[in-house]
Amino acid sequence: MTDLQPTMTPERPFLDWPVATDASGWNAKVALLGIRHSEPYGHDPFPNDQAKAPGAIRARSEIICYNPAHWDFDVGTDLASNLPSHVDMGDVAFDGGDYGAYAAAITARVRHLWRNGTQLVVLGGDHGVTIPVVDALDAVGGPVHILHIDAHLDWREEVGGVRRGYSSPLQWASKVKAVSGMTQIGLRAIGSARAREVEAARAFGSHLIGAEQIHAEGVGPVLATIPKDRAVYVTIDADGLDPAEAPAVMAPTPGGIYFRQLAPLLRTVARQNRIVGMDIVEIAPSYDFANGLTCIAAGRLILNVLTASWGPGGAFRRADA
Secondary structure (H helix, E strand, O other), X not given: OOOOOOOEOOOOOHHHOOEOOOHHHOOOOEEEEEEOOOOOEOOEOOOOOHHHHHHHHHHOHHHHOOOOOOEEOOOOEEOOOOOOOEEEEEEEOOOOOOHHHHHHHHHHHXXXXXXXXXXXXXXXXXXXXXXXXHOOHHHHOOOXXXXXXXXXXXXXXXXXXXXXXXXXXXXXXXXXXXXEEEEEEEEOOOOOOOHHHHHHHHHHOOEEEEHHHHHHHOOHHHHOOXXXXXXXXXXXXXXHEOOOOOOOOOOOOOOOEOHHHHHHHHHHHHHHOOEEEEEEEOXXXXXXXXXXXXXXXXXXXXXXXXXXXXXXXXXXXXXXX
16 A cells, blocks of 8 residues: 555545545545546647646535435435445646656556445546556456447547547557446547547447437437446546537537436446446536536536445445445
């Protein structure tokens, strides 16, 4: 434990949870971690203010959850009587130096958590922050299915020689031994993927489900791709949601998934499968509505997963019994 580096204290903890920036306090059953930076691209090292998103989401805590003892109509119970021990671990510091060492330090922290059976929530940062997290999936102790919500495929092997940037997290995850399969939903319009990336994703066996299919058929086809009782890691790029509900993104694309579709999907998965970890990335707070709607939506998705995971019928509650 002594080799695990401390984190930075957040300006305000998520939902005013207890804060532990030192490894001696990383023993809760649920942990939240802010990861602000990924490997920067040479042409675009700091493209926006996504690094501010962890703080911006935490700052909306009172609207995300007015009181954890109050009834949550999304889940049909309250958070306080279901959530086990929990901690906000603060944010990982990055000085712009050796990215490899920074990523390895993130992976070590996450591996420590998963070896102890902790459920992890990550606040990003751009989508490259997912890479050092999934590198720790071997610590889960079994195969893991990835559920990816995004307008874009994120299957570039490299961009300008950078392999761990925001265009590559799902391609990188496909090489992680613990990853047994993927479901990628919300895809639409044009991103950085070319035909060869789509073909590579399909060759891997990833289930590609566009936003239009979900609008037409609901989430049943998504659930059918996730093996029952398989551990799941959820990665949510905010631009997977429709920009009417999540405007604070750099690539707003009409036709996205609605909260009323995604929240029930995540609750169902959390009851059927252990969601060992989730991240929410790509929120640029300066692009948000004045009321912080995107950050609130992100927080509400987190609470839907946590309460469904640990509430009646939840997969983590069953595992913890």
